Amino acid sequence: MSKEEYLKSLSDCVFEMEDEKVVTVAEEYLREGHSALDGINLGLVDGMNRAGALYEQEEYFVTDLLLCSDAMYNGLDVLKPHLQSETAEGEEPIPAVIGVVQGDTHDIGKNLVKIMFETAGFTMYDLGRDVPIEAFVDKAQEVNARLICLSTLMTTTMIGMQRVVELLKERGLYGKIKVMIGGGPVSKNFCDKIGADAYTGSAMEAVRVAKMLLNGEPIPAS
Structure with missing residues (x-):
């Protein structure tokens, strides 16, 4: 898959509450050498935003959002360790x-x-x-x-x-x-x-x- 297809899949996993599939997709995404930060922002967060939009339209309920967040956090567990800090050398956090x-x-x-x-x-x-x-x-x-x-x-x-x-x-x-x-x-x-x-x-x-x-x-x- 292309990077864009992986991002769409990550988004879909969150949106569709696929808390197990998202782990596999995130691992494959990283193996292909793609950015963990993009995976979070353009994949996982995008899926959560889509779910939030349906919640505002009263098509998703609180229980749905919780299941979506479970999937998002599972994906974060895979991607977060691969984030690179932007702190410059010698710079105090x-x-x-x-x-x-x-x-x-x-x-x-x-x-x-x-x-x-x-x-x-x-x-x-x-x-x-x-x-x-x-x-x-x-x-x-x-x-x-x-x-x-x-x-x-x-x-x-x-x-x-x-x-x-x-x-x-x-x-x-x-x-x-x-x-x-x-x-x-x-x-x-x-x-x-x-x-x-x-x-x-x-x-x-x-x-x-x-x-x-x-x-x-x-x-x-x-």
Whole structure:
């Protein structure tokens, strides 16, 4: 098969909940010498995005998404060890804290962002899901993080993102520690409203924006 055919097959495995077949396809894909990063972004993540679109159209249910994510994670287990870090020799990894805000247990998107950031040379301190607000700021202070990444898929928990920003202000850390937010119900308008530093809609975009943010470069309007 061509690389494009392999990518389509990886996407289909996730979309069609083929949690065993995806392992075989991912292994064959690597044996052919193809990029692990492309396999994740253009294969596995594409399949998850397709499933998410059907979920929004109410053709897939939560149970379907969970089965799709099982397939995606099986594929990730094969591809992730072959990712090449982009950290330049002699360059210190950038510490960042990531987690899903309190009240939400959906962590598929957060996990993808974490993988992309680690590949890009960040040291990620993953607090998991349903994380208390103070834990984000406490951990950021403990590890001297330059960035906090917040995720949620529930509108009812978006207020937690605002509380993290407010807590940074209370501790005199606002502006010193940047805040990036993402997730299904989150938007650029909400980001601006709460005073977060950046919003992104995808894992790959998050890495690009994070580097611009930390380098003091202006973030282009999305």
